Structure formats: structure tokens, C-alpha cells
Amino acid sequence: MTSINTCTTCNVYCDTCYNSASNCSSCIPGYYISGTSCVSCSNQCLTCNSTLCYSCIPGYYLSSGSCVHCRTLLYGCSDCYNSTYCNNCDVGKYLTASNVCLDCASNCTACNLTSCISCNVGYYLSSGSCLKCMDNCSECYSGSNCSSCTPGYYFDASLTVNQCRNCWVLSRGCLFCNQTSCFNCQIGYYLNSGDKLCYMCKDSITNCLQCIGNANCIACSQGFYLNTANSSCLACSLAATGCEICSNATLCTSCSVGYYLAGTTCTSCPSKCLTCNSTSCLTCAFRFIMNASDCRNCDSLINHC
Secondary structure (H helix, E strand, C coil): CCECCECCCCCCCEEEECCCCCCEEEECCCEEEECCEEEECCCCEEEECCCCEEEECCCEEEECCEEEEHHHCCCCEEEECCCCCEEEECCCEEECCCCCEEECCCCEEEECCCCEEEECCCEEEECCEEEECCCCEEEEEECCEEEEECCCEEECCCCCCCCEEEHHHHCCCEEEECCCCEEEECCCEEECCCCCCEEEHHHHCCCEEEECCCCCEEEECCCEEEECCCCEEEEHHHHCCCEEEECCCCCEEEECCCEEEECCEEEECCCCEEEECCCCEEEECCCEEEECCEEEEHHHHCCCC
């Protein structure tokens, strides 16, 4: 109380207090009273004093004054009484009559000693067992009754079998869809805002690898670079002779056969070389053979070659 008929909230960690918010008389679980303050118990301890732990938070048991995790000695145990007696098990496990945890059957998320109670996504419960839904079905009521499909497929209630159809049936390049519209397209396609179908970028913008809409290219196919001025793709070889792969009009990263990369530009190999680096031939052109790390004319080495 701070004044007559006025109540003030106790300080954090105080369960009850008197005269002022900071004068604690009792503490919330996990803390003990020290004078008029609340001090935290040791790790995982629920009730304690300054020297001893009396009880532990769920999932731990008290052993020689310390809290030990139930799973340390009890497989799959989420809450226990001591090191040999489990109260509750993790998801996918069940508690036996001897208070230990055992695994449920495959794809069963909850079970008892004799049967499964619930199943993993993509499976349905039938006579205490978990059976797989039809192909590409994420949730079903039976082997022939699907309620939702995995990403990339849409549910077609008109079908009696294989009720999940690939989004590509609706629109080539479609990744996510329902029965009438595509929501997202794979790289190389764009979503048309009108008919909600996917169309190839390169059909609208030649050599475009990735685009936003039918007029905005953001990445070009290998061997082309993006001209940001008009969102078109231009051949690397037009920007620099001999350039095969480039990042832009001035930055070449790989050269055509007969050229080698010198910095960010392509330089022609000697005519006798098919491939080369800045100092020597690596392979030889037609009618030349490698001899002593150099390409020599066949005629100079072999008569009538």
C-alpha cells in the first residue's frame, strides 16, 4: 500500500508484498525470499531457499539437491518423478505400465500400448495404424479421400483417384496454385497478373533467364548480359570480341576457344594455338602438334604431313 485505499503492483518476481512494491513477503515459483527481495533459484529449480532446492521444473527431477533432466536416464521422457519413474513421454512415444517410454509405430505421432491415436502429416488413421495418403496428398481422411495437397499440386475434387494434380497441368512453370490460378512461378517464368498463369521470360524478352513481368528482365542466360537501359539481353561477344561469359559490357569472365582471359578482357591466341594462356599454347590448332611445350607445324616435323 502506498496510501489509504490505493493498491500498487508488487515488484517483478514478488508474489506478495507489504508497505511498498519492493518489500516482498513471498516470491513466485523459481525464486526465494531473502530479506524483502526475491532471488532466483539455481537452474531448473522450482522451489528453494538460499542453499537447497526442494523441487524442480517439469522435465527435471531432484537428485542430491540438484535438478537432473529426465531424459538423462529415461529415454524419451518429458516429465518424471525420479531417475526410474517417468510420468509423461515425448511426442511419438508412449508410457508403459512400468513407467518407461517406448517409440510409437512408424509415422505415428501419438499412441498407447496397442494402437496409434494420431499420425504424421501425409498419413491417415485406420484401425489403429497409420497408412500413407495417396501420392502428393499432404492431408487425407482415407486412402481415397484427400483434403489438401503438397506444395506444387492442387486438389481436384472431380477425380476419384490421384486427386492431387501437378500445378504444371494448370500452367507450365507453376510452383504453387489452386484449381484455377497460379500463385508463384519457377525461375525463368513470370506470373501474368491477368489470367494468373505462368509464361516463359525468354518468350517475351529474348535470352532472358529471370524476369518480373513480361517487360522487366533481371538476369540473362549464360553468354548474355543485361542492358539495364531497356531491360534487354545482349550477347557478350558483341560487347567484347572472344568473350563467352560476362557480367556486363566491360567485365568478361570466360573466353571463347582461341582466346584467353587477360584481366577482364579476352585476347586472341596465336593462330597455331587452339587454346592458350598468356604465355603458351595449351592445345594446338589443325595441322599443328605439341612439341616441347609449343605448337609446331606438322610439315616441319613429319615429311609430307
